[in-house]
Amino acid sequence: MSAPQVSRETLRGVLFGRYGMKRQRRVGWRLALLLSSLMLFLAIWSVVVSLGDYPPFILPSPAAVAERLGQVITDASLWSHTAVTLIEVLAGLGLGALFATLLGYALAHSRVAEQILAPYIVASQSMPTVAIAPLLVIWFGTGLLSKVVVCALIVFFPILINTVTGVRSVDRGLQDLMSTLEASRWQTIWLLEVPAALPVLISGFKVGATLSVIGAVVGEFVASTSGLGYLLKQGQQLYDTPLIFVALATLVLLAQMLYGSVALAEQVLLRGRRQSVSGGNS
Known part of the structure; x- marks a missing residue:
């Protein structure tokens, strides 16, 4: 039986x-x-x-930091400053990721373009962002745009490198297969290159998501009237160390949330890719 x-x-x-x-x-x-x-x-x-x-202005106790946290939550100042920084971070991350992905894709397919542009890209990364942030404030003003540009510059390089690496890691045999099937450029991009390079691309976005928070704070340190960086600067000038701890903890939480969002998107996208592959093999 x-x-x-x-x-x-x-x-x-x-x-x-x-x-x-x-x-x-x-x-x-x-x-x-x-x-x-x-x-x-x-x-x-x-x-x-x-x-x-230790006195509170040197090292406050957790109770003192919690009390200061309650004060800035009650008067809603923490929410307003966090919202400003979050807008700067998201706009800078989006702008930097867009240009880095487009340029990275072009460099991955053109060795000549890479040889021409690589020295300038590396040179731009050798200059500390803190040093050029005042110049960006002069060019773009003290408003939102200068902070967005600082964020974009910081996240640009890691996303660019991961894009180039991810696109070049696509199997050459699969590319030849797409050519044999007479697939268009857009079909090759969406059906082959993007899915194959996705894990490497998302790794770049994870790094960029955390660095974008640093970019926003750097821009706010130079010239701002709002944001978590401004809150840090205010705490420093007033010797309000508990406020500095509150701002730092909020920045850490913000970076963790951004990183977690990218990690969650990675799980969803890669799970969908695995399901599509297993469905095609069944």
Whole structure:
């Protein structure tokens, strides 16, 4: 008597169900470890402040920082400054990613263009952004545009390099196959090059997402009347160290949220790509 046949859908459901349970347990352990490490850090911080008897303008206690956090949340100043920085970050990241992706694709397909432009691109990255930020403020003013340009310049290079690397990593045999099938340039881009280079491209976006926050703060440090960088500068001038800690913690949280958003998009896009590949093979 033959054994009952198990359908592919049933087997896939069982496997993915077990994988989902393991993944949930893994996420739970990571969350517990994160919370435990955070509590330990706050405890050590409190002990150091208590034993050293530091004044608040040198090293505030976690309680003092929490109190200052409550004040800036109550008067809504933290939300307004965070919104300004977030707009600058998103606009700069989008602008820098757009130009970096377009130029990176062109350089990946043209060795001549790479040889001509590479020295200038490398030279632009050798100049510290902090040094040229005042010049950008003179050119573009003290408003939103100068901060967006600073963000774009910071995120430009890592996304550019990953774009060139990702596009050049596409299998040559698949490119020849697309040519044999007489696929158009747009079909080759969307059906072959983008899916194949996607993991490398997203890695560049992860780096750019975190660097864009630094770019916004650098621009706000030079000239601004709002934003988290302005809040940091205000805390420095007034010796309001708890406010500096609040602004720094908000910047870290903002960078984590941006990185997590890109990582989530990576999971969704790569899962869709794997499903399309498995569907084509079935």
